[in-house]
Amino acid sequence: GEDVEQSLFLSVREGDSSVINCTYTDSSSTYLYWYKQEPGAGLQLLTYIFSNMDMKQDQRLTVLLNKKDKHLSLRIADTQTGDSAIYFCAERVPGGFKTIFGAGTRLFVKA
């Protein structure tokens, strides 16, 4: 079945780059997403990438997709304390209405 895996914790210093990694199992996924969740709140879409793309850049965010290895990463440049949150990787199940979410990576940013 479909599965999305990501590491649970990442700690970086303010100003450094953060890289959050994710692996997924369904090679036919059409869209892959990164969501951000701040404490006690719902999820907010940060960015997404279509499966025929290798890279997408949006200001401080860079998404890399390696379809051969089914690996997705999110790079946050110049990480700020306000970036501290849980980041979820997700894949859209083709042909259906479901989105599969990973367990989330908690990013800690040290001042």
Next chain:
Amino acid sequence: DGGITQSPKYLFRKEGQNVTLSCEQNLNHDAMYWYRQDPGQGLRLIYYSQIVNDFQKGDIAEGYSVSREKKESFPLTVTSAQKNPTAFYLCASRTGTGYNEQFFGPGTRLTVL
């Protein structure tokens, strides 16, 4: 402003009682979802609805029920049959076109005493 609202923000329930969580959206989205979030486990799908008067079980539907009588509303009832109901519950709705972003509500934290 368009968005999704969930109420209440915090809910306390005695063991053995049913409780209903509210979810309302004014985004004109056809599809709506309920997820449960537990620490370290990410989001697990409880129920989803693609259109009014239709809904499907997700991965962990046992002990939960839903209704979809109006496009804007998708309430979730946590019944006494749910063995471990204490969790953070998130409602979402989804656009029908393009990259199909899911929009999430602020969540309801349910605690069973």
